Amino acid sequence: MKNFCFLAFLLVITISCSTQKEDASLYDFIPEKASVVMSINNTEALKSSIKNSTFINTLTKSKIYNTLENKLSCLDYIKTDNPILISFVKNNKDSLDFVLSTRFTKNLIQIDSLPNHLSESLKINNLPGKKLTYKSNVVYTVVKDSIAIAASNLDVLKTTLNKKSTPEEINKITKTFNNKKAVSVLIHNKKESIINSVFNSENLNFKNFTDYTAFDADISQDQLILNGITKASDSTKLINIFKNTIPQENQISHIAPNNCDGFLSVTFNAFSTFKNNLNLYNAKKDSTKTNALFNNIVEFGVIYQGNNKSVVLNSLDIIATKEALISEENKVEDYRQIPIYSFSKPDLFENTLYPFVDFSTANLYCIIDQFLIFGNSKEDLENIIANYLNETTLKSRDYYTSTTQHLSTASSILHVLNPNSLKDVLDVNLDTYIDANLKQYKTSAIQFIYDTNFAHLNAVIKKSKAKAESGTVTELLNIKLDAPILNNPQFVTNHRTKQKEIVVQDIKNKLYLISNTGNILWKKQLKGPILGKIEQIDSYKNGRLQLVFATPNRVYLLDRTGKDVTGFPLKFNDKITQPLSVFDYDKNKKYRLFVTQGKNVLLYNGKGKTVKGFKFSKAKDIINTQPQHIRINNKDYIIIKTNKKLHILSRRGQTRIKTNTKFNYSNSPVYSFESGFATVSKDGSLVQINTKGKVxxxxxxxxxxxxxxxxxxxxxxxxxxxxxxxxxLDLDFGNYTKPKLFYINNKIYVSVTDLQSQKVLLFDSQAKPIANFPVYGKSTIDLDNIDKDNNLEFITKGDSDSILLYEIN
Structure with a gap:
């Protein structure tokens, strides 16, 4: 399939488009019968996110996963920064055909080699096209109005090309897509939807629930978060029963036991309005007066416990609601001083609240604070009572709070699932039995918040983590790259959030920017390995930071999105031999970029222009470390060092301190220490020079x-x-990295890594080991507070192609 899609798009770029119009939209080429449309804004980020998602990787054996994997494999060969649209159509064989479209560019495909194939030119709706046969597969390609299109079915392609326009509803709903997310999805339920239900009830199927659903997907290693909207055109869809109602706070988690399988919560501000809409949906004429039991209800729901279900009513006026049950006070027993009564109308809830309640066996009930709980199992009611009194309801659990922090507190529908219920929903939708361990996903949830003629959608599937004890070291993320890691990962600052992100390069010279939650934000192919550390500057002086660094023949300046800043990269014929040095003498953002080439030093400003007037340009010997800037007593010193001489210069490159003493200097940098300068000679001596030149x-x-x-x-x-x-300290014998020193929150930390035993060690300024170290790691670390909490985090290499993020609690 990969070669199949590759060849299909290869043919696209050979088609002339000189007569094509430029105003077409990708959405013009959505097939009329498309049931799912994916808008991919960042192909590289999406592929990496899927690769690193522990949840998505549990689904790899499902039929739909493998189908989509095959369809999306062609993305490996498409090289574009433009969005890609993939539409899926169910065919008569109950499999998926696809139509893929993107903006035509000359370098859409990188042509490395051509496998054996059969190519045939043909007219497709009077446009020059190609039919490609490879093994048993066929793909048809064409370019129309500067859009490159490939389809797996000729009839689908022809129909799509003939389509007069895209329905206005689709145009409107796709405008809600967030183009900053890697992928957005449209589900069209009027067609053959691939989604059966998002609920664990057969009567709440998705086809009857809504018409269109659009959402942005935020995929990270430990969670999947969806945010979007859903909309239906008339009262025949269940979502519209909330028309003219106002969502209330979902409170059933206060009564649902932590050992239940989940719950469904439905809210409204006026039950009478809700009930009229529900009657209309059920095509039911209700001439009878609504049971007084529901008069003050603002929420009802169902708690799932194994094969049993319990109905919960949440009353605004529990005294008035109790009066509606005066005739039902036939006590069965007291459990922990709470009476359990029999109930003579077990079919009331199904008759009144169908399809949300689809059982008629609730012949027992109890009352706890403002909640009335009805069920057919005394044991279930006792379990609810016990958990409520013991304060062990779902609301009290950290994992529930961790999931629901991504949701609104008030919603029209809230559906909460434990691992078993989540698996049931997945089995139904993936049309297969999922042999996966989902125990770590203790709480998943989806909610709908009705607004004017549409509803907001939020969904969360999140791995639960035990609350870390103070002093422990916890592995937060294990992020896999596309290839083995070349250099040591480091933190950089996100100028928008003031938090930290991760940059790292692989052996194919691809640079990654990764969020502190593990999302790969972008990748960029570089011309060579990065030398030393990546620095950040604000070249526009507007608070926005860029990444600046050198490779052997380039100096790069990249903006927040990974794009080259105007004027960069700087290109050099002669090899750059040291990492780029970046100085901002007066902290006024007038940057100086020092480029070292053997014995020579070249100086540029933050715009990439040559800076004139720097007197020092060449040393007598090879410069053995990158130029350094040290400020002592408000004086600036530029340090340039060779194996035989230490040059201590002024800003203008003139000698500021003469150092006549000769040493064989090591490749160690020069440091500011005790109001002077310190470095190491090759024989291991500490060399100190004061500001008068005394050595x-x-x-x-x-x-x-x-x-x-x-x-x-x-x-x-x-x-x-x-x-x-x-x-x-005498450490265990091993192969240790150079120590790194961190000064954070007025405290010194020193780290070394034993590459032999693959252990990271961390000490304080008194040489005392930090508690719970060493931990596993294969490189030096970078240590910082990367998020909003007070805990420090650090990164290191894990496996050859992965980086590990730890937190010190």
Whole structure:
């Protein structure tokens, strides 16, 4: 299928489109019988999100998953920043045909090689097209009005091309799509919908529920969140029974036991309005007066417990509601001082509230605060009473709160599912038995909030995590890339949220930006490996940050979306030999970019223009570390170091401090330490130079010592010896990375990673290990507070193609 789609689109780019119009929309090429339409705004982000989603990966054995995987595999060969629209049509064989369309561009496909195939030119609705046969598959391609189109069925393609217009309802509802999300979906229930039901009741099927549903999907490693709308044109659809009602707070979670299988909650501000609409939906003429039991009800629902169901009524005036039950006070027993009564009208709720209530066996009831609970099982009522009194209802559970934080507190319909109920709903919709462990998805939910002639939709499927105990270290994310990792992952700042995100590069030189929740926001192909650390600057001086870095022959400046800033990348014929250095001397965003090429230093401003007037341009020997900027006592010092000489310069590149003493310097950077400069010689000596040029040396840990400092704290490491200030630790023998030093919230942290045992170690400034370290990791770490809580997080390499995000609680 992959080669199949590849060849189909390959043919598209060979078709002349010089006479095509430019004003067509992708939505003009939605087949009339399409039941599902996917708008893909970021193909790379979508593929990565699906790959990393633990929930989606539990569905891999389902029929519909494999069908969609085959249909979407052609996305691997499409190279475009434009949106892609894929429409699915059920055919007579109950399988899916597709129509795929995107804006035509010259480089839509990267042509590497052509497998064997049979190609035939033909006219498709008087347009030049191609029929491609590959093995037993056939795909038809054409370009119309600058839109490249491929379809698996010729009749579907012809009908789509002949279509006069897209229905206005579809045009309106697709305008609600958020083009910043990787994918948005339209479900058209008037056609052959692939969704059977989002409820665990056969009588609440989706075809009778609504006409159109559109939502944006936010797919991350541990959760799937959908936000959108649903709309129906008339009273024959269930969603419209909420017309002229106002959603109320869903409160059944206050009474639903935490060990139930889920619940359904339905709310309204006036039961009489709701009941009239429901009668109209059921084509039922109700000439009788509504039972007084419902007069003050603003919410009803069903609690699911195994094969049993209990009806719950939530009353605004429990005293008045109790009066409606005076004739029903035949006590069966007291359970924990709460009476359980018999009920003589077990079919009342099905007759009144169908299809939400579809059973007529509720012959018992009890009253707890403002809630009236009716059921046919004394044990179920006792379970509800016990959990309420013990304060172990769903409302009290952290996992329930974690899920419902993504929902509105008030909705017309709220459906909550435990893992068993979620699996039942999936089995029905995926048309197969799902052999998957969903125990970690303790609470999933979908809600509909009726508005004027439509309803808002929110849905959450989220992995539940145990609340971390103080002092523990918890693995939050394990994010897989498309290829093995090349460099160490690091944090960068999101200027919009002020939180942190992750950047990392793989061995194919692809750069990733990943959110702190694990979503891959974009990928960008680079011309070579990144040298050193990625920096951030505000080149426009408007608060928006860009990523700036060097590869062996380029200097890149990327905006928030991964696009090149005007004037970049800078291209160099000679090789760049050190990481890019970025200085902002006066914190006024007048940046200086230092590019090192062997012995030479080139200087640019934040716009990529050459800066003139810097006197130092070339050293006598190869520069062995990137240029550095140090400020001491309000004076700026530019440091350029070779193996034999340390140049301490002014801003203009003139010698500021003469250093006549000769050392064989290591490749260690120069640090600001004790109001002077510190670095390491090749024999492992600590070399210190004050601002007068006086040089002193002292022993560290011997030859090949590694150094990192703050202005007051010195850390050195050699083999298994780690020195933090005056304390020296003997670590287990291993292969250790250079130490990293972090200064966060007025506290020093020192980390090293043993690459041999694959352990990350973390210490404080007194060389005391941080509790619950070491943890698993294969690289140096980056440590910071990346979100809104007070806990620190760090990232490291996991497997060859994955990064791990941990939290220190």
């Amino acid at each position: 002193s040396t002292s022993k560290l840990l011997g030859e090949n010592s590694k150094l990192v400092t703050t202005t007051k704290t010195l850390v050195a490491q050699k083999e298994n010896k780690l020195k933090i200030k005056t304390n020296t």
